[in-house]
Amino acid sequence: MCVAAVAWNAHPDWLLVCAGNRDEFHARPAVPLSRWSDGSGIIAGTDLTGGGTWLGVTEAGRFALVTNYRVPEGPQPGRPSRGKLVTDLLTGRAPQNMEAMNPFNLVMVENGTASFLTNFPILERRALSPGMHGLSNGGFDVPWPKTLEVQAAIERWMAAGEDDFSSLLHALRNECPGAAPAHPGQGPEPRFAPVFIRDSVYGTRCSTVIAIRHDG
Numbered sequence: 001m002c003v004a005a006v007a008w009n010a011h012p013d014w015l016l017v018c019a020g021n022r023d024e025f026h027a028r029p030a031v032p033l034s035r036w037s038d039g040s041g042i043i044a045g046t047d048l049t050g051g052g053t054w055l056g057v058t059e060a061g062r063f064a065l066v067t068n069y070r071v072p073e074g075p076q077p078g079r080p081s082r083g084k085l086v087t088d089l090l091t092g093r094a095p096q097n098m099e100a101m102n103p104f105n106l107v108m109v110e111n112g113t114a115s116f117l118t119n120f121p122i123l124e125r126r127a128l129s130p131g132m133h134g135l136s137n138g139g140f141d142v143p144w145p146k147t148l149e150v151q152a153a154i155e156r157w158m159a160a161g162e163d164d165f166s167s168l169l170h171a172l173r174n175e176c177p178g179a180a181p182a183h184p185g186q187g188p189e190p191r192f193a194p195v196f197i198r199d200s201v202y203g204t205r206c207s208t209v210i211a212i213r214h215d216g
Contacts, residue, residue: 002054002067002137003195005150006107008114009130011158016063016109016212019150019168020135021204022054023197030205042090045206052083056090057210062110064089069103069120070137070188076102085117099123105140107133109212116140137188144188145178146195165209172196172207 004020031046044056055065064086088095103120114128134147153171174195197203
């Protein structure tokens with residue numbers, strides 16, 4: 001039940017501010033955030049099961065973040081890895097087999113522009129408008145309470161004019177259940193409602209803050 005908020009071109013100093021948590025089964029192996037040694041310029045974690053990554057940036061200023069879109073039937077086995085989407089976009093390659101993948105939401109930045117990409121219910125790509133946006137495991141910008149909580153943390157941080165990201169990381173560690181969804185479908189079941197999920201089998205694996213200035 002990943003959660004992330006993205007402020008795009010919403011501050012005079014910062015082109016992009018992103019704060020988010022990756023939630024996954026603890027048994028799924030991964031490598032923490034690092035500079036990849038393959039010459040790609042990618043700085044990201046690595047999913048050792050499906051390959052690729054869930055979030056990353058490059059020295060050239062590219063950025064990409066993917067979340068799974070939950071559907072009642074669940075993910076179908078044998079589909080191409082959604083993590084490869086991020087790897088392809090960070091290296092400037094055109095993503096392949098997107099319609100064959102399990103449902104996803106993706107935000108990307110390249111050449112000073114930002115886009116949202118999804119394959120559910122249909123393959124769609126559109127420009128990201130300046131302002132605050134939220135990603136979860138539902139529809140893009142659907143106001144899940146935990147998503148709104150992370151968005152509010154970024155808004156407070158930008159209003160304070162800080163360069164210290166500790167308040168954002170603190171917000172990503174919040175284990176309180178939060179408010180109930182205003183409508184059905186605007187949030188996960190209660191055990192997945194906190195921004196930070198603590199569980200022995202499945203929970204928050206990493207918290208990440210990425211900020212890119214207008215001048216790079």
